Amino acid sequence: MKLLKKIVKVLFILLLLLVFTGWLVSKILQPKYNGELKLANLSDKVTVYFDEVGVPHINAQNQHDAYVALGYVHAQDRLWQMELIRRISAGRLSEIFGKELVRTDKFFSGLGIEEAAEKTIQQLDKNSEAYQLTQAYLDGINQFIAEGSTPLEFYLVGVEKEKYTIKDVYNVFGYMAFSFAVAHKTDPMLTEIKEKLGDVYFNELIEADSKNLTLIKNKKDTVLTASFAKAINEVMDKLPVSPLIGSNSWVIAPQKTKNGKVIFANDPHIAFSQPSVWYQSHIKTPDYEMYGYNLALTPFPLLGHNRNYAYGMTMFENDDVDFYYEENNPKNPLEYKTPNGYEQYKLIDKNIKIKGEKDTVCQVKVSKHGPVMNGLIDFIEDERPIAMQWIYTQLENKLLDVSYEMSHATSLEEFKQGASKIHAPGLNVMYGDAQDNIAWFAAAKLYKYRDSLYTKTILNGASRDDEIQRYLAFEENPQAINPSWNYVYSANNQPDSIAGMLYPGYYLPEDRARRIVNLLEDKNDWTQFQVSKMINDVTSPIVPEIVMHITKDVDETQLTASEKKAFHLLKNWDGTYGKNEVAPVIYTRLWYEFVKNTFKDEMGSAFEQFVNTPFEEKVVSNQVKKETSVWWDDVTTPEKETKKEIMNLSFQNTMLFLQKQLGENVDDWQWKRVTSVEYEHAIGKAGGLLRKFFNVGPFTTDGGDQVINNQIYKIDSTGYYKIHAGPSTRRVIDFSDVENSITILPTGQSGNVFSPYYKDQAEKYVNGEFVNMNLNEAAIKKSENKLVLLPKE
Template structure:
């Protein structure tokens, strides 16, 4: 027994020592928010105040010093995120995660982003201010790498970071631009529907930009499996450790519609949730420049920002800037493909992908005049049908660095407008408001028209010389509204009105949010910041109540039991809201899933049905299709003895909905509240490991909001008990030019990406409860609540 006791005591002591070692290690990893730091090449002492939410306010004599310090403090909080961001586009995730990321690396190494970045850097004006400030920012990152504490994630994965370069910055912008594109997920699926089912099945899909306004010619091509491209790319993006942009809201209220006679600006970009979140907040102040900005990891200039003179933000334009082409290879020479001018040679390229704990992979890729052949690096895709990717971002001159620099250094509205023309891709709705009472919505993107015979919703013909013929439009034809007489502008990824009779093709989201925003703004002329705070948290759909009422009318009432009737009673009194205690929104969202499943899955099959659920298209069409009695989709092709009607499918779907809710939430309809069915957890890439989940992840939380409401907390429709929120507002930001120092914002979790920082999740509870915090501009106010680091030149 004594020996056992001794062994037990020794083991206990070892565990205590191990716990103390781990505790000490983690404490050492905490970021510093006060003290003194010396930096090489710093010209003058620069003081950085960290306010009570860990947001750095950098006071410097000039921008070069400010950017060097920004790079340092940005790396202190987000170096792990920076490392991930710079590795995606060149295909270097396998170096740290192993072969699980090989498919992602093969695709992005083929995409052309890396080559475009190299070309852009080679053509940069090395004397430009944007270049000089970028070098200073990168030097700050690299000095932190040399002298600072490495993130916990680096220790767990054994990462030794290399110095950051300007090419890394371009690669980060390139990946984020690609994540905006929806064509690569949608076009192959629609091509499959056309080829396998016929054009009749696309009448409900609005592929000409308007629902039901044009007759489509009957067409059925050769059976194909292009949807495998959609499946593969969707899986790659979902497997990415970095979140993608998926939507956004923004509106700017003119002075004539505000109580205090000054512009009020609002923006909440919608991005896939992650931990850490997308944005790093920082405030730079020099004698000649001030900007309170939101930065992507590893980039020197903010995509969202404001100062005392103007504010800007963005949403996704959703225009089509990416086309897929089916190439025809020469049967005698696989290195050649057919064009309207005859056979041409592919451009051949070779990359080496390094894999952690495994042999390198040599990747050989081909490119046509349209772009890289992506079909060869996608899982499950028929390699005998080469598919190339033509993307404006990699084909036009890349001036993204100068553009983003220009947005945060604009002298006035005209100067701001001119800088937007530099952004050829991605397509963005860029929103603007200023202290002089100007308001604007301006779209970025190099827009073009295809031949009138070509529909860009499908994979195009690469050899006929017609499908790839583009008429590029001047920037003056980009949709915009500057100081309109109705005194407000807004954008919610909805399709702009036709210009010169032409509807710009794209992958727009339904007009639900836009309609709600427009309806609220139109009738009120005394807006305050507090009013806008309530509006940005609005949980009411502009269409849901009408849709569900039309569905109720179609039900076969003779088939309904008592529980189903109680559920209908809840739906009948519903106004379309999605608050935590709402019951009807739980029923409605589950009913949507079963209606979609029973309508589309029999024709598409399980895999393609899930792909459809992952596109913007399903959100755009279901309101229209579900009210169309004559839709070809209603008939279940698996039942041979009956032709189902709209009433049949909606009744069946409703009954399955109630059965599902009874199984998951019990038989009492009053207990089916939305808080039990709608949950948000901010997930860290390493948080997928169960043992580390509690340390790295934040949440889960019960949350209000729903798909396509202003408070757009998004999820995929499913038959699961919980609607797991995947995306939503990456920040909520309101700038009131009548009281600029009391403008407000919120981040989903916190400004730090370091799990040991008190600012890792200090905003999470506030965010889910719909609270805000001030964006401090007043130095005296900043000093009262802040710690500080004094950065001085290294001797």
Template sequence: MRLVKRFIVAVLMLLVLLAALAGTFAYTHKPCYDGEKYLPKLMGEVQVYYDSYGIPHIYAENEKDAFRALGYVHAQDRLWQMELLRRIGKGGLSELFGKDLIRTDQFFMALGIDEASERAVGASDADNPSVQLTQAYLDGINRFIEEGPTPVEFYLTGIDKEPFVLKDVYNVIGYMAFSFAMAHKTDPLLTRIREKLGPRYLQDLPIHSDTGTVWLKNHRGKPVGNTGENDMVAGIFETLQKYHIPQFEGSNSWVLGPEKTQTGQVIFANDPHIGFSQPSVWYEAHVSTPTYEKYGFHLAGVPFPILGHDRRMAYGMTMFENDDVDFYYEETHPTDTAQYRSGQGWKPYEWVSRTIKVKDSGRVDFSFKRTERGPVLNGIADQIEGERPISMWWVYTQEENKVMDALYGMGHAQDIDGFRSALVDIHAPGLNIMYGDAEGNVAWWATAKLYHIPDSVNTKLVYEGANVLPAGKRYLNFSQNPHAVNPPSNYVYSANNQPDSIAGMLYPGYYLPENRARRIVQLLEAKNDWDKEAVGRMLNDVASPVDTEVLADLLGRVDHEGLDEDQLGLLARLKVWKGEYELDSEEATFFHKWVYVLLKDVFEDELGDAMFEELQETHLIKRTIAPLIADPESIWWDDVRTQGHRETSREIVNTAFVKAFGSLRESLGPDPLKWTWDRVHTLEHGHPIGQVAALRPFFNVGPFPVVGSREVINNMFFPYSDDGRYKVSSGPSTRRIIDFSDVGDSWSILPTGQSGNPFSEHYDDQAQMYIEGRFRKMMIDRPEIEASSKSQLIFKNHE
């Protein structure tokens, strides 16, 4: 017995020791929000006040000092995220996660992001203010790397901390540009559909612009006030989602002019839709110097905010969704396979060799071919099938990269004209830049390097023969980009929908369906006394006018004969459903199950399992649902597996209804009243390390039942699946409201928290607020900040 007691005591002492060690590790590895730090190269003292949500408010006497401090505080909260994002574009994920990422690294290396970054750095001018401030920011990051605690993820992946350089910043921007490029998912797939089924099947898909939908309207306006006049890769994306690497998906924004608000001042709203991850994509920081002030939202490793505001202006973005990627069938020489046909005759393929570092496996060498148009993707991108070489031209890697100059110019602009002039330098990714200011101006500009495309060329297919664009493009002047400045509607908005023409041509793209745009216009047109609270409710709106129309089409084809009492009761409730995605809605659950079963029955017989899954990864499937269901004569309705019988839309709709009902009865129980949305629609913020089951509770945040749905304003997107469980993968990455009648009381929210350090109290302290649709204050007035600050970090230029 005495030995047993001694053993128990020893075990207890060991547990206490382990707990003490764990507590010590956690304490010494969490961010430092209080005290003094030495930061080399400072010209003066920098004061950083942290508010109750861990947002740093940085005060310095000059911009370089401010950006050095920004780099330090950003790194201590988000160094792991910085490390992850700088690796994607250069093909460095296998070193973190092992051999499963080799194909992903090969693809990104072939894209040429790292090479484009190298060229951009080589062309940069050390005296350029944007370069100098970026270098100051990098100095701050690297100081933290030298003296700060190592994030726990570095221990778990077995990598060492390494200094950040200017090229890393461009690689982060390059990855952001790639994640916008929907052409990778769409064009090769549509080409294979045409080759497998024939052009008739493409005619019944909404590939081209639909003039019957809600479009963004252009308007060449004159600013008011004293500002003057205003002149293929489904597997790759799946892998990125698996490791919870954020991808840019869509967005909402609207800016209300003085005539639309209670106070007669502009109100600005924005909620970019990005893949959910932990940490969330944006890092908030308020930077103030005698010559510069901005409350901004930063990407990891990028010094200048992509979303920002001050007392004069506010800006944000949505995705333009323009087509900036072209695929080409290359013609190989009939007798010399080392050559291809170029615009100037036969040329030798360029062979490029690369080496990938792989965790626990050493190094892997691989090679790929390249033409004057770009890399040949055969053997690199899984969706490129067959032996015919297909190359890819991408405006981001082909043209001069001045995106950092644009971000600097946007943040330092003094008025609407200065702001607009900075946008010319954004060649890719294509963005809708939204703008509002204290002078009463509201504006929207589509920013991208657009090029002339003849009507005879179909940009959604791999180019060959007569359907081809030259590798050397004829670019449009920026004034020909879609835009609206102070339009007669007294507001501007964007929901990634189709823009109108301003240059006598439409702009090919991968635009989202009109669903969110219709709802935004519907709400904005009905009201001229908007205030901040009403805008906040609108950002959390979960109603879909399009889904109710789709449902009406479906209900009109249902045969009631033979249905049981529960099925008839559900149909009765569906008839009065308002398309609102609240947690207690069983109608929402059934609607999406019905639509998914219907899509599967309509497309899978022609496409097969793999191509149907690829189709679901595109924006095209979102655009297809409403017009397909409204068109009972579409060729897609027929089930080609049944010989001698052509199915009608009514047959398919009824079959899908019965299947969906039976599936939900099996998975959620016999009572349809209990098939509520909260049981199937959930959000979990995943961390790459959270894939390990034992570490998931420590790194991941959630899951939470969540309101909203696909293509409502509160756009909680989820992929369809056979099990009927809708795990949200992307949505509002922040919700922001800036009211120029009281800029100091502007609002925002992050999906989880400000810090990416799991030992920080700010790792997930906004998660519940976000789920509930609440906001917190973005303070910008120094007396209020100092009075309410929980802690103060001071940077000095001497030990």
């Protein structure tokens, strides 16, 4: 008995020691939000007030000191995120995660991002303010690396901290630019369909690009295999950092607001992760103020506002990536054919370090169009060399100046000048100001091919007929300044014609665009509160139309009682994706069955690259309206199927699946039972206790695919829809009360798991709530957390 008591006592003491050690570690590794620190290269004291959600409000006497402070506080909250994102373009993920990411490193290291960065950095004006402030920001990061605590993740994966340079900043720009690109998901798939199925099948698909469009109107007023696609997709799926996907934004002119001032709204759609993509900060000096949203390792915000103006972005979705079949010299595989004869490929050797393994070396072949993908991606079945021409690496990169000038503009004209320097990725840049101006600019370096060339298939690299003929001037780009309809907007949809054509791209379906236009058109007394409700809207105006076309071919007389109930719920649905709704469950499964029964038999392996793409969504909206189509017939059967047979088969399969998945009672088929969202940390993906410790969620939420509150998921055979992307932040700025503008992040401001701001916004976000973006100096100074940064002597 005495022995048992001693064992219990020892175990209890060990438990106390373990708890105390855990508490001590958490305190040591937690970001420092209070007290004093001494930093080098400061000319004066900097005071940082952290508000109730951990946003640093940086007060400095000059911008240099402010950016040193920004680098330091950004790093203490997001150093792990910075480490991951700088490694992607450099091909250095395997160095910390092992051989599973060699394919990803091989691909990204061969895209030419690093080479383009080196070329750009050599040409930078080292005396420019943009360059000097970037170096100040990097200095702040590097001082935290040298003197601050090491994030837990660095210990867990065994990675040493390294100083950051301006090349890392450009590597982030490069990754951002590529994650916007869509051509690699669509062009190879369409090429395979054209070559293997022929023009009849191909032409029916591509007509969807010119049907069912809600166009962004232009107006310039005076200022007041699919094996290839599959391989790339698998590489992208391995990334531990979120790619950018879509977005909404609208800016309402004073004529349509209750208080007679501009209201600005923006919610960029990005793959969810933990930590959140954006880091918020508020900088104030005697000559400058900006409340901004920065990507990791970017000194100047891509989204921001102050008392004078607000700006944001959505993806333009223009086509800035083109693939070319190169023709090798049969006598020398290191040469390829051009209109002027054979030229040598440029050869670049890339060394990839692998954790626990020997280094591996890959050789990149580069033609005049760009790197040859066959050597960078495994399992490309096509033996023809496929080169990728990407405007980002082909033209001069001014993204550092772009982000500096947009965040430091003093007028709409200055802001436009900054936006005009964007070459890639293509962005819809949104603007509103306190002087009652609103504007939208489709910002990218656009270009024209010959009129008859369809650029969403792989082009002929040996022919001069498939080359770019001319680049467009920025003034030819789609844009609107103070239009007569009193609002501007973008939902990644097709802009109206420019340069005599609808500019080619990978624009998203019209669902969100039409809903935004419908809501804005009908109302002329908007308030910030009403816009905050609109940004959480979950109703699709397109879904009821698709349902109507599908259900009219279903034979209701042959349905059972429960099938009739489901049928009528679907038929009478208004397209609202509420978590307690039943119709979204029926519709989403019916979508899967319809797409599978219509397209899979002909497409074969290409089907997996067709589904869950914007192109598929546009095709389906068009396909349901057709009575006759080559796609209706199931080529695997001797009979020739009709549209009606496909529709009835799809509905029957839907009912059988849902009854098995969710039970016989249709009323129990609620949307929240099949959807959820979890914000995954790169280490939390390993599962078990690490998942519970690092990940945030899961949660149920309102919303669905292609509604304004865009919750993005894959529709597949499982019948469960794990939300993997959506609004990366929501912002509403009302210039009638700019000091009380509102925002929200999906999880929290900090990426440090021991920070109180790691996940404090998560439940507010899924519930559609907001927190303040405070500009009021008196209110900011009441913050409980105050960090004073002093110059080192």
